[in-house]
Amino acid sequence: MEKLKISRGFTPKLTGKPDMSLIRLPFPSTIGCSAGDIPFIRPKLLVKEGQSVKTGTPLFTDKRDTSIQYVSPATGKVKKILFGERRRLLEVIIEPDTQDEFIQFDPISEATLAQMEKADLVDRLKQGGLWQGLRQFPAKDTAEPDHTPAMIIVSLNGNDIFSPHPAVVLKENMDAFLTGLALLRRFSHRLVITAREDCLDDLQNLSPDMGGLITHVTDTAYPAWNPGAVLYQLKETQAENSSWCISLAHLVMMGQFLMTGHYPVDKIITATRGEYNRPHILIRQGAPVNTLTAPAAPGGMVTTGRFNGRILDPVTHLGFFENTLNIIDGAPEDEMFGFVRPGLGKPTVSATFLSSLFKKPAQMDCTLHGEPRACINCSYCERICPNDLLPSFIMKALHADEIEEALELGLLDCCQCGLCAYTCPSKIELAKILADGMDSHYKDSQYKD
């Protein structure tokens, strides 16, 4: 087991760490299949309102590759198809029946897995609606099936600091996890399986084999376990830039799918708020947000991650890629003389508040704590970037439309952890600017042939 240490990053001291117990919530009254959390997708609907669907029926596909399908997590009737601005598909909402009817495939044992053609495996995963769990760097788009990645990074920890604990996820799903790993071995010779250092004991208590499976332990500083940060630490050649990654949840789902032959519908999530230590929640894939958590206070918001993710409307449903819910409250009002307060309870990367003298976990709100200003070149963003980027220089290159320069500065190494914008005293939306630059470059590069 190798130790991976990021050079910078940041260890946020936050309250609200979920405890290790697991509760099951009752079956929700609506189930949604969201398109909002899927990057780069150009969805094409395959169903109409009122149509009956089984669990595993494709609901929409990606126009760029119509063999990649997004399938129904429940059996029932399509109740409503929700569109956003310019008729962008937001989600397909299903009114579920009491009984599940699955689209059934033949189960595949680990022995057959080793003998099956790679193309057949890919087809099976695509039909089962699970292929998209594999993502390809640098843009983290759906993996290209014809590509042989130099490595596949399996991050046992999720995108947020309080994502589901891998030991909770693996407790009942060890077999599925092992099947999933056997599957990944068919796609690449090198599997990188990372776990955060503070999860290691629980994992080893779960199964003594874990020690042999985990290849790398990462730092506890955010975002050391992010696949993008792991790749940056590990890569030695240019070929490794197009490696793949997959989250633990999706790997387990793939394993379950192969073993049972039908779409796995259960999901473990965490819903954190303020200082409450809540249990992990076992729910149906695509459950509505408002059944999982109380609504945010006025001025607050529900998001799928503190540092990255999206803001959720409580009436929408949790997406395929999401397994963390955060309720972040807003500040009650603008503080009088806020800029000169001692700030005992104000978390900061700098040392300009008294809070930096104490290591007490803090509760954070979703306000900017200031106003946007010009970049003054203070390098706070550089000091915190896990992948040794100079975010402010990249931002300036992007503003000047110097995409080549931005790429040279390592734009595509950005793992979109959001730390640069988190720390910026000028409140510049660096993370958004970099992510947009990266995405537009990626979209352009797709048209080259």
Add this chain to the structure above:
Amino acid sequence: MKNPIKKLFDDSAHLFTGDGKYKKYEPVWDATKTFFFLPSPKTGVMPFIRDSLDLKRYMSFVILALLPVTLFGIYNTGFQSGRAAGEAYSILKCFMVGAWYVLPMIIVSYGVGFIWEFIFAVFRRHKISEGFLVTGLLFPLTLPPTIPLWQVALGISFGVVIGKEVFGGTGRNILNPALTARAFVFFSYPVSMSGDIWIAGKTMVDGITGATALSVTGFEGQAIGSALSEAGYPLSSLFYGLIPGSVGETSALCCLIGAAILMVTRIANYRIIIGGITGVIATSILIWLIPGGTETWANAGPLYHLFAGGFLFGISFMATDPVSAPGTNPGRWIFGFLIGFLTVVIRVANPAFMEGAMLAILFMNVFAPLLDHLVIKYKTSKRIPNV
């Protein structure tokens, strides 16, 4: 109950925002409002939580770090004035007399500078930047207390307009605005900036020289160290700062306190300060080792070079201006070191301008982008390319 000040701003909001009657003056209204109430809009995009530090607090810390220098500067002005008048003023009187000279300079600097800031904010429709609070205080601290106030007004105008706003305002200037202002006064009105008028006092009494430490040289083979002591500038005075000089620069101790505040809170980059001090020490030792010239500053040694003149003030508060300094860490080391190097070289080699710190910093400001460029070129060559 609602805060009455908050109520005042809320009630007047319709006049200044949107189609309000005084729409033009929104920047002033906004600046006043945000001074009282830290604006905290909701985050719209990732990350959804943000650090508590904002630019207002960032700049406030520079002001805080400048407080020891400013207070000591006021005291010392009064003290020197007392010495020039041949009286020993009490502490209170020193402050009173000092404030009489220094406060008008600060008020004029802030007032005139703020008017320019305001004009540009109104016409360019940008917000009034907190950076000016620092520039407006730094500039008077670099001036001798006897400077005519109209020169202060002219200087800060040049600094704000030519040093900053013509480049597009805060964050886009290539030179430190306060030093640009000082350089303008220095070259335009050299009589006010040098010679025997550094002491705020009308009557000069025999036995007290009006010249600053840097203009002292030994003669007839006298070593610089003893010449300085004889002229009233032993090392301890240079360190504590009860000597004539520009308002803020005399006390090395207060400058170091300010530098420590800035470095500990990570507002200034310690690399620039440490690099600069290293530069002065290394260069002065190197020059000191060259035989001959015992009577000149070439033979003064590192401590005299550090504590005399405005070097520590400059390296702590001027060179660490993040906008005009390099944005890369190796660049900052080199930047700081070369400021130290050039300061000593100018002091030793250039009899026309005894004080090298101002010129060294401005000169290196111009080279900061080049340093960044070289560092980035090197850094990107080490990166595994993505494309």
